[in-house]
Amino acid sequence: MKTAGMGKAGKLPPPAPLRKLPRTAGFPLHNACSPARFAALFGLMPLLKVTDLRTYFHTRTGVYRAVDGVGFHLERGETLGIVGESGSGKSVTVHSLMGLIPRPPGRIESGSAVFDGVDLLACPPAALRSIRGKRISMIFQDPMTSLNPYLRVSDQLIEPLLIHEKISKAAALDRALAMLEAVGIHDAARRIHSYPHEFSGGMRQRVMIAMALITRPELLIADEPTTALDVTVQAQILELIKKMQGELGMAVIFITHDLGVVSGLCDRVLVMYAGRIVESADTRTLFYHPKHPYTRALQRSIPSTQPKGAELFTIPGLPPDVSKPIAGCAFTPRCVYATEFCKTRDPGLLPVASGHDQACLRVQAGEL
Numbered sequence: 001m002k003t004a005g006m007g008k009a010g011k012l013p014p015p016a017p018l019r020k021l022p023r024t025a026g027f028p029l030h031n032a033c034s035p036a037r038f039a040a041l042f043g044l045m046p047l048l049k050v051t052d053l054r055t056y057f058h059t060r061t062g063v064y065r066a067v068d069g070v071g072f073h074l075e076r077g078e079t080l081g082i083v084g085e086s087g088s089g090k091s092v093t094v095h096s097l098m099g100l101i102p103r104p105p106g107r108i109e110s111g112s113a114v115f116d117g118v119d120l121l122a123c124p125p126a127a128l129r130s131i132r133g134k135r136i137s138m139i140f141q142d143p144m145t146s147l148n149p150y151l152r153v154s155d156q157l158i159e160p161l162l163i164h165e166k167i168s169k170a171a172a173l174d175r176a177l178a179m180l181e182a183v184g185i186h187d188a189a190r191r192i193h194s195y196p197h198e199f200s201g202g203m204r205q206r207v208m209i210a211m212a213l214i215t216r217p218e219l220l221i222a223d224e225p226t227t228a229l230d231v232t233v234q235a236q237i238l239e240l241i242k243k244m245q246g247e248l249g250m251a252v253i254f255i256t257h258d259l260g261v262v263s264g265l266c267d268r269v270l271v272m273y274a275g276r277i278v279e280s281a282d283t284r285t286l287f288y289h290p291k292h293p294y295t296r297a298l299q300r301s302i303p304s305t306q307p308k309g310a311e312l313f314t315i316p317g318l319p320p321d322v323s324k325p326i327a328g329c330a331f332t333p334r335c336v337y338a339t340e341f342c343k344t345r346d347p348g349l350l351p352v353a354s355g356h357d358q359a360c361l362r363v364q365a366g367e368l
């Protein structure tokens, strides 16, 4: 199991200004005239708005409330970080949006996820497939999840272009080559015809990024894309994602268990614990003025925020079993500030300042 907050932290830059981009791509006809679509077109709505998402797994050993009432929004061109320990529901959140939850045992119990006027949780499978292949892309932690070991990289890169853009094979190959060069594959003209196993781990990750970006998506979801890589390659891949985001102007959801990584990359951050968001704020506020005790503990466990030679702080205990009832705040057994009051009710995510929400009862009561 991964531990909280392990990894390096960059010096915190001021959060990048949000880039508002005009929407030009097409949209499914069945949604063409909906009020939501109209609002999206005129920039009245965020690119993505998730409301009250609940995804449970119904297993023989119980019902696991993996995601339990998550809501957030993402503006065009914005980078949103989602952090939290292993099992906090980060991947299940984004897999729910992408229609990747195995059913059974998974089930989306409630919620909506409106992407540019289209509810991803309610739209027909064919419409979701077409959005997923072109307008939303995903990079997984393990490149082999996306790469087919039996197909040449060239064939895998051009496939989405042939399906979604209906361009000629020669034009698709030109685009694929340009994309491989853009993600830093040397000698791309020769290597494009190689099989995935002929690339090193870091290079495979670059190929996967090229695959995710080749359709010029409006939203890239990167689920711990660097965890399996060594530190130097990690830094290169993060830099590459940032550079490609700048070039393509896309929004990014960046998932990590490492709060340090989000500091140099994200405009805003959501902190997840036991299937819920416990704090959300712009990156600078979250780092310099965290409110929730869990966020503060995560921050203390970033090595570079500690004095030299100090023992690395780790959060004691383990996250709760989300198949069992939880009385009050789920962080109670591990929280240094916990009192009996914390078990009395379920904390909601409430604003502490404009754009800054948190879910600690004692902060809400003005005690912390």
Ligand SMILES: Nc1ncnc2c1ncn2[C@@H]1O[C@H](COP(=O)(O)OP(=O)(O)OP(=O)(O)O)[C@@H](O)[C@H]1O
Pocket: 002, 057, 059, 064, 066, 084, 085, 086, 087, 088, 089, 090, 091, 092, 093, 102, 105, 257, 322
């Ligand atoms: N296929 C499944 N069957 C049963 N429960 C599942 C399944 N997939 C996920 N879960 C439950 O959902 C919880 C959240 O899982 P998720 O993969 O979203 O965690 P995560 O935050 O992405 O963790 P990590 O950092 O390890 O990737 C798990 O702890 C588990 O209880």
Ligand code: SF4
Pocket: 292, 293, 294, 329, 330, 331, 332, 333, 335, 336, 337, 338, 339, 342, 347, 359, 360, 361, 362, 363
């Ligand atoms: S509600 Fe209590 S247990 Fe939960 S984070 Fe706040 S102080 Fe800690």
Ligand SMILES: [Mg+2]
Pocket: 090, 091, 092, 223
């Ligand atoms: Mg995960």
